[in-house]
Amino acid sequence: MTRLPIIIDTDPGIDDAVAILLVLASPEFDLRGLTVVSGNVPLEDTLRNTLQVCELAGRPDVPVFAGCDRPLMRQPVRGLFSGREGLGGVVLPPPHLAPQPVHAVDFLVKSLLDAARTGEKITLCALGPLTNVAVALAHSPGIAAGIERIVLMGGGFKELGNRSISAEFNILVDPHAASMVYEAGIPITMLPLDLTHQALATPKRIEQLRAIANPVAQVVANILTIWDRKDIDRFGELGGPLHDPLVFDYLLAPDRYSGRAARVWIEHTSELTMGQTVADWWGKTGEKPNAHVLTKVDAQGFFDLLGERLARYPLPA
DSSP, X not given: OOOEEEEEEEOOOHHHHHHHHHHHTOTTEEEEEEEEOSSSSOHHHHHHHXXXXXXXXXXXXXXXXXXXXXXXXXXXXXXXXSOSSSSTTXXXXXXXXXXXXXXXXXXXXXXXXXXXXXXXXXXXEEOSOSHHHHHHHHHOGGGGGGEEEEEEEOOOSTTOOSSSSSOOHHHHHOHHHHHHHHTSOOOEEEEOHHHHTTSEXXXXXXXXXXTSOSHHHHHHHHHHHHHOOOOHHHHSSSOEEOOTHHHHHHHHOGGGEEEEEEEEXXXXXXXXXXXXXXXXXXXXXXXXXXXEEEEEEOHHHHHHHHHHHHTTOSOOO
16 A cells, blocks of 8 residues: 655644544554644644544554644634633543654654655645644745645635634634745645535434444544534534544545635735635636635545544554
């Protein structure tokens, strides 16, 4: 099996936690490290949550790196749906693992420059605000040569916003960083709210996960129960959209997805629309696309895969 080399930049967060558990049970991925950023909750909490998820998965070998503790130019914005400490009130044991004694940005720079020198390409999977990625690019623009593409969960178009009237949370938290990343000339695959709102963790789907007889699946079922938005007017039924794990389902099963290329800009000057993603769908500007925007997913296929991977726990030693 040819394994896909990836680095995950993350801010757990309930859906981030589920995404990490999906990756750790998927041998198709060669996970080089987890870089952690402030986002859903402060950095000390996103870092602790990342370490706890790795321990829950039985993967103490995965290196975890603490990164930027605030956005580039704005005050922090916190998530509304993951609870005070980020996992919805589900209590996991305090982690025994420790983060690596290297800043996440330094790890990104070294890993990607090394990849560029050897001709390797690493897929960078961004699940949270893009602060770490933007700082790494500003520090060492040459890292772009070591990136195969950036696959990120972020933005929204027809669905507008989930944290403000017009902006998706990850982009809203650090719109200046997001703008830097989108303007860097690196191939981007984008999973916006328009896509992720199709993948609802409905009560029926949660109970299917709860029927898997291992502790990891039970934790996932519990945190997804808390994740329910109870917003039938918006989503059409009960459940919460499971955003971040779709990044890895897409990498595992791209045929489950469809999308289109577009030129995307990040609004970072207007307070009214701060963090809004604006797309030229019809070539009005004459500018070349800078993102492949995914628009449709076979949601049940994704949940079937998630259940199959969670059933693999505990992982072989």
